[in-house]
Amino acid sequence: MPLYQARVLVSLRPSVLDPAGEATRAAAARLGVDGVRRLRIGKAVDLELEAPDRATAQAQLEQLSDRLFANPVIENWQLEISESAEGQQP
Amino acid sequence: MTVGVVVFPGSNCDRDVRWALEGCLGLTTRFLWHEDRDLAGLDAVVIPGGFSYGDYLRCGAIARFAPLLEGVRDFAERGGPVLGICNGFQVLTEMGLLPGALTRNAKLHFLCEPTMLTVHPGACQWLGGYAEGETIQLPIAHGEGRYHCDPALLDQLAGDGQIVLRYADNPNGSVGDVAGLSNRAGNVLGLMPHPERACDALTGGIDGARLLSSVGTV
Numbered sequence: 001m002p003l004y005q006a007r008v009l010v011s012l013r014p015s016v017l018d019p020a021g022e023a024t025r026a027a028a029a030r031l032g033v034d035g036v037r038r039l040r041i042g043k044a045v046d047l048e049l050e051a052p053d054r055a056t057a058q059a060q061l062e063q064l065s066d067r068l069f070a071n072p073v074i075e076n077w078q079l080e081i082s083e084s085a086e087g088q089q090p
Numbered sequence: 091m092t093v094g095v096v097v098f099p100g101s102n103c104d105r106d107v108r109w110a111l112e113g114c115l116g117l118t119t120r121f122l123w124h125e126d127r128d129l130a131g132l133d134a135v136v137i138p139g140g141f142s143y144g145d146y147l148r149c150g151a152i153a154r155f156a157p158l159l160e161g162v163r164d165f166a167e168r169g170g171p172v173l174g175i176c177n178g179f180q181v182l183t184e185m186g187l188l189p190g191a192l193t194r195n196a197k198l199h200f201l202c203e204p205t206m207l208t209v210h211p212g213a214c215q216w217l218g219g220y221a222e223g224e225t226i227q228l229p230i231a232h233g234e235g236r237y238h239c240d241p242a243l244l245d246q247l248a249g250d251g252q253i254v255l256r257y258a259d260n261p262n263g264s265v266g267d268v269a270g271l272s273n274r275a276g277n278v279l280g281l282m283p284h285p286e287r288a289c290d291a292l293t294g295g296i297d298g299a300r301l302l303s304s305v306g307t308v
Contacts, residue, residue: 073191
């Protein structure tokens with residue numbers, strides 16, 4: 001079965017305060033970099049998924065992103081299927 | 091009268107809740123392991139505080155998929171009283187039994203201190219022992235207790251009387267000073283403060299006792 005490589009980027013919605021991002025921005029200034037105007041911290045989920053075809057992989061990845069990796073109340077997500085290594089499975 | 095107390099890997103207030111319910115209030119409890127499914131014979135369920143599954147991914151995000159919580163959802167939807175304290179509140183929002191989400195405290199500090207709360211019991215079964223507008227003191231202990239929802243939902247929750255506990259002096263940046271939320275039916279309550287740590291006069295107040303003992307009357 002084909003193996004799909006994906007990355008899901010999860011970020012806080014713009015309307016949600018990001019205290020960790022703000023603290024990191026303050027630290028950037030202490031490092032001597034004063035020009036940081038905006039800094040938001042999210043997370044990346046890298047995964048490999050076996051699925052019969054790309055459409056199924058896409059649907060399953062969207063389900064995972066929306067119902068597990070991100071909480072849509074406070075977070076947005078973005079899906080990249082970066083590489084398809086079809087036919088590599090024994 | 092038997093109260094189920096949910097135990098996840100990483101729960102750390104389960105024994106406090108048992109002590110408060112049994113030792114202070116004379117009720118009977120049964121621990122419910124996260125892989126169990128049997129809720130037969132229970133009159134209420136408490137999801138206690140802690141760090142379920144290490145709070146990996148997000149607080150409460152993994153717990154939501156525990157086999158036990160399928161039963162808890164059915165129990166709540168049939169009108170059974172369910173109480174989520176701290177991490178338990180986070181789990182209830184992740185499950186969608188309560189709206190909104192709990193995020194990192196505005197000033198990043200883990201807050202462990204007494205807080206003053208205003209109670210607006212409305213239809214909430216768990217708060218029947220309190221007067222409208224009463225001020226009580228309960229301790230908080232959390233790093234991610236800042237309640238968030240969009241302004242339209244906040245207005246709706248306020249209008250429906252679901253914001254049943256508000257901070258008198260908002261410690262964590264929660265919108266609307268939300269410290270505790272009820273579902274519309276009034277049988278599900280989630281709150282960040284710890285009522286189980288306020289049931290014994292020797293350890294700092296008994297304002298939580300009426301909340302936990304309400305399971306004897308609902």
